[in-house]
Amino acid sequence: MATLSYTGTPATPALAQQRRHLAHHALGTDIDLTLFGSDSDHYLAEARTLIDQYEDRLTVNRVTSEVMAINHAAGKQPVQVSAATYTLVKQAVTLSQQQFGFNALIGPLVKLWRIGFDNAQVPSESAINDRLPLIDPNQVVCNDADLSVYLAKPGMELDLGGIAKGYIADRIQDYWEAYGQRAGMINLGGNLLMVGDSPLHADGLWRVGIQDPTTPRGTAIASVAIGACSAVTSGIYERHLEFNGKSYHHILDSQTGYPRQNDLESVTIFSKASIDGEIETTRLFFAGQPVPGWAIDRPDIYGAVFVTKQRELQVVGLPADSVTLLDPSFTLI
Structure with a gap:
């Protein structure tokens, strides 16, 4: 820091x-x-x-936000969001697809480990392996025409904390x-x-x-x-x-x-x-x-x-x- x-x-x-x-x-x-x-x-x-205002739109630590609306609809349908949220999400997804370490789809792993929270744990290897298919940034569809984002698999989660x-x-x-x-x-x-x-x-x-x-x-x-x-x-x-x-x-x-x-x-x-x-x-x-x-x-x-x-x-x-x-x-x- x-x-x-x-x-x-x-x-x-x-x-x-x-x-x-x-x-x-x-x-x-x-x-x-x-x-x-x-x-x-x-x-x-x-x-x-x-x-x-940005936290209200981008947080994943509340039940409702624009990003959580995308997460709740994973595997079901695309979700339209505001222009600012869409622009940031698309940038994050594009960066994630470059595979240099940053991954905005890391949410399922973050919630599995819970490091930084009182219920943090070291997960089993099988639990980790179950999550790996859910953090693939190539399974995200960003549609410029209607400012929508679609997570292709149920259980996928965007996390813009990075x-x-x-x-x-x-x-x-x-x-x-x-x-x-x-x-x-x-x-x-x-x-x-x-x-x-x-x-x-x-x-x-x-x-x-x-x-x-x-x-x-x-x-x-x-x-x-x-x-x-x-x-x-x-x-x-x-x-x-x-x-x-x-x-x-x-x-x-x-x-x-x-x-x-x-x-x-x-x-x-x-x-x-x-x-x-x-x-x-x-x-x-x-x-x-x-x-x-x-x-x-x-x-x-x-x-x-x-x-x-x-x-x-x-x-x-x-x-x-x-x-x-x-x-x-x-x-x-």
């Missing part, structure tokens, strides 16, 4: 002192919204409303910028989006902390100085299950039905759009290491920081002098 640092001398003290903040709980997490230099709390309140926060963060930024808000921070439970130049530092750069995977949230092992961007992390430390002396994390592999096994504790992506950060953290976490030529043709993807189980940090794409190691028990390579 990435965190924000507030150290340093504000570049424009008058602006920095005009900090407006709103805390909210939605999307299953604690949310913090901050604006600098704004003359009203209205833009924070409207951002909160946007979050709640992409929705990034999409929503980007929509909040769109709204703020449309109304001339010049600087702010969007924190959707660790999915960070920094808007505009930072008023907290003379160089106008934000300071983003890389979370220590072995300690509670908020402990940074390194700091990245960077301009306006999104910072999204995939890691194994937030949600996990301890059973018979073994730890199982929540990032499930569609090929095996079990948590993805590799040498990584986490990977953090810095990008222009938060939804791209969501996608690329999954891609690199499943790769387990830097990928040759990764994002070389993507100027909107700024770089990545890998944290390994050997307590090493590997930086890809970011300027070397932008990363400061804060914990000497880790090695910057």
Whole structure:
């Protein structure tokens, strides 16, 4: 997880002192919204409303939503949804079909393992094998003509949890910028989006902390100085299950039905759009290491920081002098 640092001398003290903040709980997490230099709390309140509206449409943790309507109709008939929901679902399905780790049809496996909930379990191999045919993204039909989505097999379930926060963060930024808000921070439970130049530092750069995977949230092992961007992390430390002396994390592999096994504790992506950060953290976490030529043709993807189980940090794409190691028990390579 990435965190924000507030150290340093504000570049424009008058602006920095005009900090407006709103805390909210939605999307299953604690949310913090901050604006600098704004003359009203209205833009924070409207951002909160946007979050709640998108959650109403996209959640799978309630009986009713647009996504749940699709799931309830699996194997029966297509379901028409709003244009925004359809666009996100189609993007998620298209990405899932590329088989790089992201899978928006992972719902049946997620509900089988229940990692992060009180009734989490290690399922039997037969139960896992029963679910694997239900997480095939090629069994989804998206119809542009009538904005409908059809899950071909009964028991299939869409779950947009791996992409929705990034999409929503980007929509909040769109709204703020449309109304001339010049600087702010969007924190959707660790999915960070920094808007505009930072008023907290003379160089106008934000300071983003890389979370220590072995300690509670908020402990940074390194700091990245960077301009306006999104910072999204995939890691194994937030949600996990301890059973018979073994730890199982929540990032499930569609090929095996079990948590993805590799040498990584986490990977953090810095990008222009938060939804791209969501996608690329999954891609690199499943790769387990830097990928040759990764994002070389993507100027909107700024770089990545890998944290390994050997307590090493590997930086890809970011300027070397932008990363400061804060914990000497880790090695910057």
